[in-house]
Amino acid sequence: MGQKHLTKTHREIIERLLGEKSLRSIADLLGYSPAAISKEIRRNANKNGRYDAQAAQRRADWRASKDKNxxxxxxxxxxxxxxxxxxxxxxxxxxxxxxxxxxxxxxxxxxxxxxxxxxxxxxxxxxxxxxxxxxx
Known part of the structure; x- marks a missing residue:
């Protein structure tokens, strides 16, 4: 724990492990809370409910670039x-x-x-x- 934002590599690992491991074990492996991994998947899943790491990274980059002020x-x-x-x-x-x-x-x-x-x-x-x- 302690990291603030997921990286591209983390997103790729999540995509790869989603069908094989539980959210809790993925979270433990990456050092995030299970809630953070769950939120990442819910926030970035496509219309069919499938998580795509590249699309998730594009969305994260877009959100980070917005002028919040x-x-x-x-x-x-x-x-x-x-x-x-x-x-x-x-x-x-x-x-x-x-x-x-x-x-x-x-x-x-x-x-x-x-x-x-x-x-x-x-x-x-x-x-x-x-x-x-x-x-x-």
Whole structure:
């Protein structure tokens, strides 16, 4: 136990062993809880109930790539973060300034971790410009 996400190799092992071994023995072998293995199979089985490791990996990659904070990414916050980065402020400074300047407006607050995620996502998404790096 202790791992957080299943790997491609783990998914292939699950697919191979599903008909031969119990969920509990597969979980013990891989070091996950039986509930985690059961959830993986339920979440990624096809319409016929068959588990396909490659399809499960594609679905997991797609879910991981989704921007979970897309609703927080307002025009105001994007502009504020861009301006802060242009002024060479760190994401910690930007997040702190937002809380200081708008203490009563939580919609204008954002964590520094979210800013780092935005920067990382934008650097992967755009080859040039990279809007949240402050050079866009």
């Amino acid at each position: 897309a609703g927080k990414r307002t025009a105001f916050l994007t502009a504020y973060v861009q301006e802060g980065l242009r002024n060479y402020w760190s994401p910690e400074q930007i997040a702190g300034r937002l809380r200081q300047e708008f203490p009563e407006d939580p919609a204008r607050h954002i964590s520094f971790k979210s800013i780092y995620r935005w920067i990382s996502k934008d650097s992967r998404q755009y080859e040039k410009g990279r809007p949240l790096r402050g050079f866009g």
